[in-house]
Amino acid sequence: MSDQGASLIPSxxxxxxxxxxxxxxxxxxxxxxxxxxxSDSSDLLDFEPFSAPGPRGFPPLTEYLDIWEVDMMRKxxxxxxxxxxxxxxxxDYLIVRRGQEFEVKVVFxxxxxxxxxxxxxxxxxxxxxxxxxxTYIPVFPTEERQSSWKGCIKNTLNNTITMGITPEANCLVGxxxxxxxxxxxxxxxxxxxxxxxxxxxxxxxxxxxxxxxLDDESExxxxxxxxxxxxxxxxYDDIAERNWNYGQFNYGVLDACLYxxxxxxxxITNRGDPIKVTRKASAMLNSRDDDGVxxxxxxxxxxxxxxxxxxxxxxxxxxxxxxxxxxxxxxxCWVYAAVFNTFLRCLGIPSRVVTNYFSAxxxxxxxxxxxxxxxxxxxxxxRTRDSIWNYHCWNECYMSRPDLPAGFGGWQxxxxxxxxxxxxxxxxxxxxxxxxxxxxxxxPFDAAFVFxxxxxxxxxxxxxxxxxxxxxxVNQTHVGRLVLTKSPGDETRRDITDQYKFPEGTKExxxxxxxxxxxxCKREKSNPPEADVDLVLPSLEVRVGDDFELSLEFVNxxxxxxxxxxxxxxxxxxxxxxxxxxxxxxxPTVKIGPNEGVKEVVDVxxxxxxxxxxxxxxxxxxxxxxxxxTGQIVTAMKVVTLHNPKISVTVAGSNKVNEEMVAxxxxxxxxxFRLEGVYIRMEGPGIMLPKFKYYSLIPGGSxxxxxxxxxxxxxxxxxxxxxxxxPALRQVHGQAPLVINP
Numbered sequence: 001m002s003d004q005g006a007s008l009i010p011s012x013x014x015x016x017x018x019x020x021x022x023x024x025x026x027x028x029x030x031x032x033x034x035x036x037x038x039s040d041s042s043d044l045l046d047f048e049p050f051s052a053p054g055p056r057g058f059p060p061l062t063e064y065l066d067i068w069e070v071d072m073m074r075k076x077x078x079x080x081x082x083x084x085x086x087x088x089x090x091x092d093y094l095i096v097r098r099g100q101e102f103e104v105k106v107v108f109x110x111x112x113x114x115x116x117x118x119x120x121x122x123x124x125x126x127x128x129x130x131x132x133x134x135t136y137i138p139v140f141p142t143e144e145r146q147s148s149w150k151g152c153i154k155n156t157l158n159n160t161i162t163m164g165i166t167p168e169a170n171c172l173v174g175x176x177x178x179x180x181x182x183x184x185x186x187x188x189x190x191x192x193x194x195x196x197x198x199x200x201x202x203x204x205x206x207x208x209x210x211x212x213x214l215d216d217e218s219e220x221x222x223x224x225x226x227x228x229x230x231x232x233x234x235x236y237d238d239i240a241e242r243n244w245n246y247g248q249f250n251y252g253v254l255d256a257c258l259y260x261x262x263x264x265x266x267x268i269t270n271r272g273d274p275i276k277v278t279r280k281a282s283a284m285l286n287s288r289d290d291d292g293v294x295x296x297x298x299x300x301x302x303x304x305x306x307x308x309x310x311x312x313x314x315x316x317x318x319x320x321x322x323x324x325x326x327x328x329x330x331x332x333c334w335v336y337a338a339v340f341n342t343f344l345r346c347l348g349i350p351s352r353v354v355t356n357y358f359s360a361x362x363x364x365x366x367x368x369x370x371x372x373x374x375x376x377x378x379x380x381x382x383r384t385r386d387s388i389w390n391y392h393c394w395n396e397c398y399m400s401r402p403d404l405p406a407g408f409g410g411w412q413x414x415x416x417x418x419x420x421x422x423x424x425x426x427x428x429x430x431x432x433x434x435x436x437x438x439x440x441x442x443x444p445f446d447a448a449f450v451f452x453x454x455x456x457x458x459x460x461x462x463x464x465x466x467x468x469x470x471x472x473x474v475n476q477t478h479v480g481r482l483v484l485t486k487s488p489g490d491e492t493r494r495d496i497t498d499q500y501k502f503p504e505g506t507k508e509x510x511x512x513x514x515x516x517x518x519x520x521c522k523r524e525k526s527n528p529p530e531a532d533v534d535l536v537l538p539s540l541e542v543r544v545g546d547d548f549e550l551s552l553e554f555v556n557x558x559x560x561x562x563x564x565x566x567x568x569x570x571x572x573x574x575x576x577x578x579x580x581x582x583x584x585x586x587x588p589t590v591k592i593g594p595n596e597g598v599k600e601v602v603d604v605x606x607x608x609x610x611x612x613x614x615x616x617x618x619x620x621x622x623x624x625x626x627x628x629x630t631g632q633i634v635t636a637m638k639v640v641t642l643h644n645p646k647i648s649v650t651v652a653g654s655n656k657v658n659e660e661m662v663a664x665x666x667x668x669x670x671x672x673f674r675l676e677g678v679y680i681r682m683e684g685p686g687i688m689l690p691k692f693k694y695y696s697l698i699p700g701g702s703x704x705x706x707x708x709x710x711x712x713x714x715x716x717x718x719x720x721x722x723x724x725x726x727p728a729l730r731q732v733h734g735q736a737p738l739v740i741n742p
Contacts, residue, residue, distance in 0.1 A: 033127075033128065034267050035126035035127045035128045035135065035267065035268045035269070036126075036262065036265045036266060036267050036268060037126070037127060037262045037268075038125065038126065038174040038175050038258045038261065038262055038268065038271075039175075039258070039259070039262055040126070040127040041124060041125065041126060041127060041129075041177055042124070042127055042128060042129060043193045044122065044124065044129075044179055044181075044190060044193075045190070046189070046190060046191075046192055047187055047188070047189050047190075048187050048188040048190075064182065064184045064185075064189075065108055065109065065110070065112070065117045065119065065182045065184075066108065066109040066182065066189070067106060067107075067108060067109075067180045067182060067190075067191055068107045068108060068109055068159070069106075069107035070104065070105070070106055070107070070178075070180055070191065070194075070197055071104065071105035071106075071107075072093075072094040072104055072178070072196065072197060072199060073094070073102075073103055073104060073105060074092070074093055074094035074095075074199075076088075076089075079103065080094060080096060080102045080103060081094075081095065081096075083100070083102075084096045084097045084100060084102065084204075085097070085206065085224070085225065086202070088225070088249040088714070089249045089254065090249060090250055090251040090713075091200075091251065091254065093196075093198050093199060093200060094198075094199040094200070095199070095200040095202065095254070096167075096199065096200070096201055096202070097201070097202045097203065097204035097206065097207070097210075097348055098167045098168065098169055098170070098171045098173065098201050098202070098203065098204050098207070098210060098272075099166070099167065099168065099169030099170075099204050099207035099209050099210050100166065100167075100204055100206070100207055101150075101164045101165065101166040102164070102165055102166075103154060103162055103163065103164050103165070104121070104162075104163055104165065104178070105160055105161070105162050105163075106119075106121075106160070106161055106163060106180055107159055107160045108159050108160075108161070109159065110159060111156075111158060111159055112156060112159075112161050114141075114142065114153075117182070118182070118183040119141065119180065119181060119182045119183065120138040120139060120140050120141075120151075120180075120181050121138070121139045121151065121163060121165060121178055121179070121180055121181075122136065122137070122138050122139075122178065122179040122180075122181050122190070123136070123137045123138075123139065123149070123167075123176045123177070123178055123199075124136055124137075124176060124177050124178075124179070125172055125174055125175065125176045125177075125268060126268035131147075133268075133269050134148070134168075134171060134172055134269065134272070135172065135268055135269065137149050137167075137171075138181070139151035139163075139165050141153045141161075141163060148168050148171075149165060149166060149167050149168060149171070150165070150166040151163060151164065151165050151166075152164050167201055169204065169207055169209035169210045170209075170210070170211065170272050170273075171201060171272055172201070172268060172269070172271045172272040173201055173202055173203055173271050173272055173277070173347060173348070174200070174201065174258055174261075174268070174271055175198055175199070175200050175255075175258060176198070176199050176200070176201060177193065177195075177197060177198050177199075178197045178198075178199060179191050179193075179197070200254060202347055202348035203274060203347055203348030203349050204348060205220050205223075205224055205348060205349075205350050205398070206220065211273070211274050211275075211399050211400045211402075212274050212348065212349050212350060212397075212398060212399050212400075213400075214350045214398045218488040218489050219350065219398075219488050220350060221488065221489065222352070222486070222487075222488035222489060223345065223350035223351055223352050223398065223488075224345050224348060224349075224350050224351075225345075226246075226345075227245060227246050227247055227248060227249065227685040227686070227718075228243065228244075228245065228246070228685055228718065228719060229243070229244040229245075229246050229338060229341065229353060229486065230242070230243060230244070230486045230491060230493070231243075231244050231334045231337070231338060231353050231355065231393060232355040232391070232393075232484045232485075232493060233334060233355065233391055233393075233575070233616070233731075234390075234391070234641045235357070235390055235391075235618075235639045235640070235641045236357035236358060236391075236481045236482040237539050238539065238540075238541060238640075238641050239484070239493070240641065241493075242334070242731075242733050243312075243719060243721045243733065243735045244312070244313055244314070244338045244353075244721070245312060245313030245314070245315065245683050245684065245685050245721055246313065246314055246338065246341055246342040246345060246685075247313050247314050247315035247342060247683075247685060248314075248342050248345045248346035249346075250315045250689070252318075252319050252322065253314075253315060253318055253319070253342065253346055254346055254347075255322065256318040256319055256321065256322035257318070257342075257343050257346045257347055259321075259322045260281065260284050260285075260292075260293060260321075260343065261277070261280065261281070261284075263284065263290075263291070263292075263325075264280050264281075264283070264284045264290060264292075266280050274349055274397070274399040275399065275401070275403065275430060277347070277349070278344070278349065278397055278399075278412070278414050278429065278430050279414075279427060279429065279430060279445060281340065281343055281344075281414075281416070282340070282414045282415060282416045282427040282428055282429055283416075283425045283426060283427035285336055285339060285340045285343065285416030286331075286336060286416050286417065286418040286426055286427075287327035288418040288425075288426040289424075289425050289426055290425070291326070291327055292327060293317065293318070293321045293327060293328060293339060294317065294327060294328055294329075294330070294331035294335060294336060294339065294416075295327045295328065295329045295330050295331065296330065296331050296332065296336070296417070296418055297329065297330035297331070297332070298332060298574055298576060298578075300614050300615055300727075302329070302330055302727075304329060305328070305329025305330045306328075306329065306330060306679075307330065307615070307679075307725050307730060308330050308331050308332040308334075308335050308615075309615055309616070309723070309725050309730040309731045310679055310681055310723055310725035311335055311338075311681070311723070312681045312682065312683045312690060312721045312722070312723050312733075313338075313683050313690060313721065314338055314339045314341075314342035315342075315683070315689065315690055316683075316690040317335075317339055318339065318342065318343075332417075332575075333389075333392050333393045333394070333417040334353070334355075334393040336393075336415075336416040336417045337353045337354075337393040337394055337395050337415075337416070337417070338353060338393075339416075340395050340414065340416045341353050341395055344395065344397050344414075349397050349398070349399065350397060350398040351395050351396065351397040351398070352395070352396050352485045352486065353393055353394075353395060353485065353486070354393065354394055354395065354396050354413075354483060354484070354485045354496070355391050355392070355393050355483070355484045355485070356391065356392050356393075356394070356453060356454060356480060356482075356483050356500075357390070357391050357480075357481045357482040357483070357484075358388050358389070358390070358391075358478055358479050358480065358481045358482075359388065359389040359391060359392035359453045359454070359479070359480070360386075360388055360389075360452055360453050360454075360455075360456035360479045360480075361386075361387060361388070361389060361392075361419060361453070361576075361577075367452055367455060367456050367457060367516070367521050367522060367523045367524075368386075368456060368457055368459050368522075368523070368524050369386040369387075369388055369456050369457070369458045369459065369479065370384070370385075370386050370459055370461060371384050371386070371458065371459070371460050371461070371635075372384045372460075372461050372463050372469065373460055373461065373462050373463065373472070373624055373633065374462075374463060375462055375463065375464050375465065376565065376626055377462075377565060377566075377567060377624045377625045377626035377633055377634075378567040378587075378624060379567065379569060379622060379624055380463060381579065381582075383463065387576060387577035387578050388456075388458070388478070388479060388577045389575060389576045389577050390573075390575045390576075390577060390618060390639050390641075391575060392417070392453065393417075394413055394414065394415035394417070394428070394429075394450075395413070395414045395415065395416075396411045396412060396413055396414075396433065396485070397411070397412055397414055397430065398410060398411055398412070399412060399430070401430075401432055403444070404432060404435070404443055404444075407434060408432040408434050408435050408440070408443065409432070409434075410432070410433065410434060411432075411433040411434075411499070412429060412430035412431060412432055412433065413428070413429045413430065413431040413432075413433060413436070413446075413450050414428065414429035414430050414431075415427075415428035415429055415450075416428075419449075420449060422445065422446050422449075423445075428445075428446045428449060428450070429445055429446055429450075430445060431443075431444075431445055431446050431447040431449075431450045432447065433499055433500060435447045436450050436451050436454070436500055436501075437499060437500055437501060437502070437512070438512055438515065439451070439511075439512035439513065439514075439515030439516040439519075440515065440519075441516050441519045441520075441521055442519045448516075448519065448520070448521060451516060451521065452521065453479075453480065454479065454480030454483065454500045454501055455479065455480055455501060455513070455516070456479040456480075457474050457475065457476050457479070457523060457524050458474070458475040458478045458479065459471050459473075459474050459475075459524045460472050460473040460474075460475075460624075460633060460635055462633060471524060471526045471528055472528050472632075472633040473528055473531075473633050473635055474524050474526070474527070474528065475635075476504065477504050478637075480497070480500065480501060481497075482495065482497055483495070483496050483497040483499070483500050484496070529632070530632075531627060531630070531632035531633060531634050532556065532557045532558040532562070532627075532630070532632070533554055533555065533556055533557070533558075533562050533564060533592065533627055533632070533634050534554070534555040534557065534634070535552065535553070535554055535555075535623055535625070535634045535635065535636040536552070536553040536555065536636065537550070537552060537621065537623065537636045537637075537638040538550070538551050538553075538638075540638075540640050541643065542640060542642050542643065543642065543643045543644075543645075544610075544613070544617055544642045544643065544644050544645070544729075545606050545610060545670070545671055546606060546642075547603070547604065547605050547606050548604050549601050549602070549603060549604070550568075550570075550601070550602040550603075550604055550621060551599055551600075551601050551602075552566075552568070552599065552600045552601075552602065552623060552636075553597055553598070553599050553600075554566075554590050554592050554597065554598045554599075554600065554634075555592075555596075555597040556592040556593065556594060556595060556596055556597070556598075557595065558594060558595070559594045559595065560594055560629065561591065561592065561593055561594060561629075562591075562592045562627055562628075562629055562630075563589060563590070563591050563592075563627070563628040563629065564589070564590045564592070564625040564626070564627055564628070564634060565587070565589055565625055565626050565628065566586075566587065566588050566589070566590055566600070566623060566624070566625035566634075567585075567586075567587050567623070567624050567625060568584070568585065568586040568587070568588070568600075568602055568621070568623050569582060569584065569585055569621070569622050569623075570582065570583055570584030570585070570602075570604065570609070570619060570620070570621050571583065571584075571619070571620050571621075571622075572609060572612045572613055572614055572618070572619060572620075573614075573618050573619070573620040573639075574614055574615075574616070574618070575616045575618055577620075579620070580612065580614050581612045583608045583609045583612050584602070584604060584608060584609075586602055588600055590625075604619075613642075615730035615731065616641070616730060616731050617641060617642035617643075617644065617730070617731065618639055618640070618641055618642075619639070619640040619641075619642065620637070620638075620639055620640075621637070621638045621639075621640065622635070622636075622637045622638075623635065623636045623637075644729065644730075644731055644732045645667075645668070645669075645670045645729075645732060646732070646734060647665065647666070647667045647680075647722055647723075647724045647732050647733065647734040648665070648666045648667070648734050648736075649663055649664065649665050649666075649682065649720050649721075649722040649734050649735065649736045650663070650664050650666075650736055651663050651664075651720055651736050651738050652664070655712075655738060655739060655740055655741055656712070656740065656741050656742070657712050657713065657714060657715050657740060657741070657742055658711060658712070658713075659711065659712070660709055660710070660711050661687075661709070661710055661711070661712065662707060662708070662709050662710075663682065663684075663688070663707070663708050663709075663710060663720050663736075664705060664706070664707050665680060665682060665704075665705070665706040665707075665708075665722050666703065666704070666705050667680070667698075667703065667704050667724055667732075668701075668702070668703040669698045669699065669700055669701060669702055669703070670701075671700050671701075672700045672701070673700050673728070674697055674698060674699045674700055675697070675698040675726050675728055675729055676696065676697055676698075676726060676727070676728070677696065677726050677727055678694070678695040678696075678697075678698055678724060678725070678726040679692055679693070679694055679695075679724070679725050679726065680692065680693045680695070680706060680722065680723070680724050680725075681722065681723050681725075682706075682708065682720065682721065682722045682723075683720075683721055684710075684718055684719060684720040684721060685718045685719075686712060686713055686714045686716065686718050686740070687710055687711075687712045687713065687718055687720065687738075687740065688708070688710040688720065691708060693706050712740040714740065715740050715741055715742045716739070716740060717737070717738075717739050717740075718737075718738060718739075718740060719735050719736060719737045719738065720735060720736045720738065721733070721734075721735050722734050722735065
């Protein structure tokens with residue numbers, strides 16, 4: 001019998017399985033499932049006998065110590081929250097920080113006798129508490145018997161004792177439940193579960209033994225306690241600001257942050273390590289691989305969600321995610337960074353939002369951004385694939401790095417914007433800022449990627465007709481031009497570029513680049529001769545809808561005449577540097593005398609760009625050309641961010657806690673066309689939760705007024721933040737500062 005075409009599967013074999021794959025379990029690997037949910041917890045038994053009961057059961061236990069009442073001392077005005085810097089949390093539960101003592105009161109049925117009575121406070125986190133894993137911690141009142149957390153009796157009054165508890169400085173962060181257990185001759189009797197005895201333990205930047213310790217009070221106040229953020233955008237020579245309410249103390253936000261870790265299935269036992277927490281969170285803040293918090297969208301089409309430019313703060317996003325269990329639409333880099341900042345500050349990890357102007361998106365590690373020109377000097381858009389973001393926002397968080405050599409702790413870059421995968425997931429960091437500055441790109445995590453974002457070269461290639469490409473100009477100073485964050489304690493910006501890189505052209509910079517090359521980062525080694533014609537583009541401040549002049553200056557530094565065949569291209573671009581559409585093209589021939597300058601003026605009319613604008617109103621001008629006499633290439637690039645109309649918000653009233661006030665939003669449509677599908681959003685830290693108003697139509701030249709009443713909940717400096725957003729007009733925002741008195 002021939003075996004040609006014979007099947008290896010007998011005809012009687014069952015059909016191939018179909019349907020979902022079998023559920024993966026821990027059976028055969030561990031006796032208990034891995035605890036990865038902070039919301040699930042096992043109840044401890046009310047009574048744990050030491051032996052089997054007698055014929056009549058256990059004898060009455062009334063003569064032994066019994067627990068009547070437990071006071072968690074959780075009010076904001078009590079010492080626990082005051083000393084632990086948690087009194088601003090809008091929560092009914094006790095919230096403390098690790099490595100620092102807090103107190104609880106226990107009322108017994110009779111005075112406590114130290115020589116006779118034995119009791120313990122038991123702290124439990126997760127679904128399968130175990131002492132060896134740090135998820136079950138008994139705390140004893142006497143020095144003779146102590147566990148990993150220290151306990152002591154601070155005060156005794158009649159039947160009431162005040163107990164001091166000091167969690168370890170590296171204990172797990174999250175929600176615990178506390179039991180009080182009393183030992184009797186027959187077994188252990190403990191309190192029944194009562195959610196009023198839940199408590200939250202956070203990271204503690206005030207304690208030197210904690211991995212997130214930050215020894216600077218002004219930085220701690222800014223990077224942990226401040227709810228009001230300023231996020232920088234625009235262009236490096238035309239910096240714009242937008243306010244953001246981080247809202248880390250708002251009701252429900254802490255639980256939402258813990259839910260994010262639960263949703264990631266992060267083992268409870270990893271939640272005391274800020275390195276693991278921040279790395280996991282950088283993946284979970286975006287939805288790309290794990291149904292995380294935010295859906296990224298750079299398309300300009302936001303019909304089925306909220307436009308990224310419309311958000312005013314993090315609260316609405318986090319509470320929506322926690323309640324719906326679904327990713328929230330939509331985000332771009334500053335939204336990812338702002339919500340990540342809320343997550344970090346809420347858990348007690350010092351953090352700040354950072355903006356890098358002209359940020360390279362380098363996905364192959366070669367430290368080059370390539371711009372391809374035809375051999376006549378005109379840009380070849382079909383072959384120019386790389387882009388440079390006008391700006392990119394990420395986060396820095398502060399922690400020690402015991403996994404790295406000494407000196408690489410401190411500020412670490414983490415980035416939730418899904419750009420490239422890291423270890424198979426869209427995440428980035430934590431990457432040591434010191435490692436980035438010194439070219440130590442071999443250190444985990446993702447230092448090489450961030451290094452390229454601030455250090456790439458822009459390389460112009462001339463492509464000949466036979467397809468060969470030759471580098472004709474290298475710009476080593478364009479990328480990573482400026483790195484900004486908010487200054488501690490005030491509303492000014494802080495230039496931290498020097499924390500990421502040494503000054504251009506210095507010996508230290510060359511050493512760093514050589515070090516990075518040792519670890520695989522490749523730079524452009526060619527050094528094309530500089531053209532003797534310079535091209536200068538002006539800085540411009542232009543409002544949306546304005547006509548304006550673009551004045552180009554060609555400067556001849558040689559002693560001979562020069563003729564430049566120039567190509568001037570104006571395009572509408574997304575802030576990511578991706579071109580939407582070209583709206584202007586000129587190809588003048590410019591003649592320049594020896595050692596002279598010639599200006600070429602280009603009129604830019606609003607009717608040519610207005611209908612093509614995308615959300616952040618960026619116009620990108622790139623001028624290239626070839627000098628006839630020498631064959632040299634001249635280039636210049638300029639991003640012009642068009643300024644949007646303003647929206648105003650004013651507040652009136654007594655400016656006192658618990659007394660009603662009123663906020664008034666006013667906006668005038670300055671255009672001759674109508675605005676459709678307009679959303680206005682408003683909120684303020686400690687004074688107003690997020691609210692929004694929808695207007696289907698605002699005719700050209702008309703105005704609107706929206707009045708909203710609110711009642712401040714706490715005293716201090718704050719501000720009301722407002723945004724206006726519609727498909728035809730993005731990135732309109734305003735704010736009103738105010739001080740609320742007690």
